[in-house]
Amino acid sequence: xxxxxxxxxxxxxxxxxxxxxxxxxxxxxxxxxxxxxxxxxxxxxxxxxxxxxxxxxxxxxxxxxxxxxxxxxxxxxxxxxxxxxxxxxxxxxxxxxxxxxxxxxxxxxxxxxxxxxxxxxxxxxxxxxxxxxxxxxxxxxxxxxxxxxxxxxxxxxxxxxxx
Numbered sequence: 027x028x029x030x031x032x033x034x035x036x037x038x039x040x041x042x043x044x045x046x047x048x049x050x051x052x053x054x055x056x057x058x059x060x061x062x063x064x065x066x067x068x069x070x071x072x073x074x075x076x077x078x079x080x081x082x083x084x085x086x087x088x089x090x091x092x093x094x095x096x097x098x099x100x101x102x103x104x105x106x107x108x109x110x111x112x113x114x115x116x117x118x119x120x121x122x123x124x125x126x127x128x129x130x131x132x133x134x135x136x137x138x139x140x141x142x143x144x145x146x147x148x149x150x151x152x153x154x155x156x157x158x159x160x161x162x163x164x165x166x167x168x169x170x171x172x173x174x175x176x177x178x179x180x181x182x183x184x185x186x187x188x189x
Contacts, residue, residue, distance in 0.1 A: 050086035057081065057149075057160050060176035073174075076100045080162055080174060082108070093132050093147060095164075106134035108147075124153040132164070143167050157181035 057080040062073045072078075076097040083092050094105040111130040118124040128149040135142045145166040152159045158178040165171060 052084040052086065054082040054084060054091065056179040057162060057174065058176045058179050059174050062172070062174045064172050065170055073097075079179075093130075093134075100138070102136070102138035104134050104136045106132055106142075108132055118153070126151045134166075151178065155183070156187075157183050 059073050059078050059080065060070075062069045062078075076099040078095065078097045081094045081096060083094065084090070085092065091108045091111070092105060093108050094103055096103050096105075108130045111128060114127040116122070116125050116127075126149075128151075130147055132145045132147045133142075134145060143166055145164050147165075148163045150161045150163075158181040160174075160176060160178055162174040163172070164174075
């Protein structure tokens with residue numbers, strides 16, 4: 027039953043935030059994918075076609091954070107709980123932008139093939155004037171290497187190019 031609730035919650039992540047709030051989902055961050063590779067092979071067109079995105083979220087009444095890889099067009103999701111999270115924050119310097127690194131284990135379940143497992147995930151966020159850039163690296167137990175790049179929803183500011 028809990029898996030069904032989580033699956034429904036992940037599907038709801040694709041809706042506007044008002045609807046998500048009605049469903050007791052708190053989206054912490056939504057990562058818009060602009061580039062992706064699997065074991066060095068470009069899979070960007072497939073992800074763009076399916077409007078895929080990544081998300082960190084919470085469910086009301088639960089003291090846990092969840093991570094999801096959502097493909098709205100294909101109606102598939104990899105989702106599950108985050109644990110053993112470590113966060114490193116780095117302040118801006120003269121040479122680098124401020125950035126964060128979040129590493130965690132992700133106990134995931136796929137809706138498209140019913141595979142379950144655990145993956146190591148690393149999220150690197152860089153705070154640039156144009157928005158927050160991200161790179162997410164996912165390494166499941168089969169040691170495939172998935173790399174996603176893009177920006178955090180709600181942070182894109184292209185006005186900096188008009189100056």
